[in-house]
Amino acid sequence: MENPFTGVVVRATGSWYDVLHDGTTLRCRIRGRLRLRGSRATNPVVVGDRVTCETDANGDHTITDIAPRRNYVIRRASNLSRESHIIAANLDQALLLVTLRQPATAAEFVDRFLVTCEAYKVPVVILLSKSDLQVPEALRSFRAVYEGIGYRVEEVSAATGQGVETVRELLRGRTTLLSGNSGVGKSTLVRAIDPGLDIRTGEISESHRKGRHTTTFSTMYPLAQGGAVIDTPGIKGFGLLEIDAAELWHYFPEMMRTGRGCRFYNCTHTHEPGCAVVEAVRSGEIALSRYESYLKILDEDEKYRK
Template identity: 40%
Template structure:
């Protein structure tokens, strides 16, 4: 990441290639060979109707023109966003009507879903939806359960163990005691990772644990709502001393995956792959169809009921969105 490709167009400023480490309101910080450039977006990139909320996001490889390389920091202008290898994205705020994509990060190796054992309680269905987005775009998914120094209800442990049985890495940590810190550092080493979760679960605290030099602001859970206060206001990418990069993101409480048709969502639940072979109909959505292999697996206890409920909730939301957009605008 952040390599100079060099080059100068005749009559134009030198061109460089770097990686976006922060993006906010048309202003970017771009890492180019160890130097941070402050860049503005070229006007032509802002024109016209866009399907995505932001032109360039954290993790994007971009081409910039050097306007004032001797300023502190050096200043440039964004010329082009280079093709992405993958991304993690969701539907932007529902007031957009499902027409706008919010890309949280591009060109990453793994997304790390951070949940807390308690204070606040884990978000029902959030992890399932985030992992669907990861499966959709070919990004590895990791689960981190923070505040492991607090008592863990038995039903929660059973739930997290089920994710382990599907092949996902699940790590228990405590920013308070240091538990799991070395293991988390090892998971992040030499990878480009995005930490995502609700406010108050301890994302920034965990980053301070594995990379003390970051000194990120830490918030607390409010007693009135049981939810956390935002301390991270925008996604930012940080280099890790041991190798790799980590992006800390603002807390989010909901996740509606982008670019998934309702008929395809079942394919991103890997635990459904084998039992759905027994479905009578190839188009079975595992809802009210007769002879459904997935529902039979639930009845026999091979798939937990909460897992099917998470799938059906997401399916319903995607169908509602598809209905609003109409057949020509569906992903």
Template identity: 50%
Template sequence: MNGTVYKSTGSWYTVKSDEGDFYECRIKGKFRTQGIKSTNPVAVGDHVGFDLETIGDETVGIITEIGERKNYIVRKSVKLSKQTHIIAANLDQVFLLVTLNNPPTFTSFIDRFLVTAEAYEIPVVLLFNKMDIYSEEEKFEVDYLIDLYTKIGYNCIQIEAKQGINVDKVKELMLGNISMFAGHSGVGKSTLVNALEPGLKLKTAEISEQHLQGQHTTTFAEMYDLSFDARIIDTPGIKGFGIVDMEKQEIGNYFPEFFKLKSECKFHNCLHLDEPKCAIKEALETNEIAASRYRSYVQMITGDEDNPYRER
């Protein structure tokens, strides 16, 4: 039988068969020795082959095959620093929810996420949530960030998930697609899913007043079929997002505004750090490239990216 993984809890996988039935499946042991570096050889969104076995009164599935992935979003494993964790696979797009505060989302985090998505050619839409709680000064800062990322080529939408404002714009982009919602805990991912599909009633939680950070309400990534011809993958809140499996020379290629100018650098292998006649450094001087983007790039190149909470 063939199907798609809808939920992963680490050792068990909920798989929806091509016929539309759900089965609880385990993985065949050999997958753990096939040189897959990730902590989870099977991820939500994977297309798998599985056999059914009857154990007592229960029928369970045994995953025997993992289909080739068209893409995936990967990050460093939280507990095993040398390994990776695949958040989801076979995506049409990702919505990254951003909040200026409660909790803060810094540009360094946004940029690392965008670089990973660019590497796997996954379109990202930036959703600036909680617009209703910001001061005029904070709204001005959101406008600045939207202008910055729109000029680079990213679709940016201001939303108020609790009030349902601009949720229709998100819904329109989701039609016919498999979308993933990502962001820190507390940015409003589950609230937005509930606004899109009230019947799901995903658990939400208030922000921790003490630390102004979100509390984890989604424990595992899970895919949902929605009533309007769309599928959504809701993910646990991501605190840090280190990039993985990238050479220093290729990181700049995943900054679209850098990639456009790199051919104008004097040296074809320019890392845009201290080299003479670097087109990226010149564009930085004239504000064609944002200082925050260049700072994020340098953090990635130098490996100074372990702390997700940095100055903007």
């Protein structure tokens, strides 16, 4: 094998990194100085990173360089933390699986994820999952809100096969971040597309890690048909700590459209007179649930910003 070699990080645990090179996964460590470089993120090497690695005389592999990231998705390291954690880099798109019942996905979760995708310029498609279990009227009103904003929404069901071909085509040849609450059907959907693929929970049960409570890591799974999906187990929400409070509304496309009409150029769309956004919420042009998500994110994230 060539030395140095290049590859893509398919799993990053913090202590070791799996790098896919030419169809083979090689376990690598990182060099100390890579840990220190740049960014506030707690993890220097992330799933999706294109890396250069060297193999030493003992046959041990070390990541020595990371190519600049085209994009990435980030979250707060934990609920009460100012540190950020990059979930994955170099994404072509994100698919957000949403179920309106069994289990019900909170609107705020959906909207936070969409804001993250807007902010980091990752195209996103919303999949209304387990469509066979949903109430048609609830599906219709969800679509009305999100398609009205400009998002693509598809109904899928691994049980009936609805939308599975559409998802197969969406995944082909692309690197896709798959997201959604636990239980919305991510693993089942991927198995319907690539039966050989077994997306597990991503939990690490190495003995030296016992006692740590959050031992879940995102993992990239190459697809037989080309492309790869990144599963992010255990992620309950996306923090937005790199987004300025004054800018948050820029990542709500419908607020971007109406906010131009506000009396004050620096309107926060909360209390100001002559606010075109508040007026649009009143008239029903902007969905109340979206505006509520905006207010919650503003309020919650205020305390974590620098």
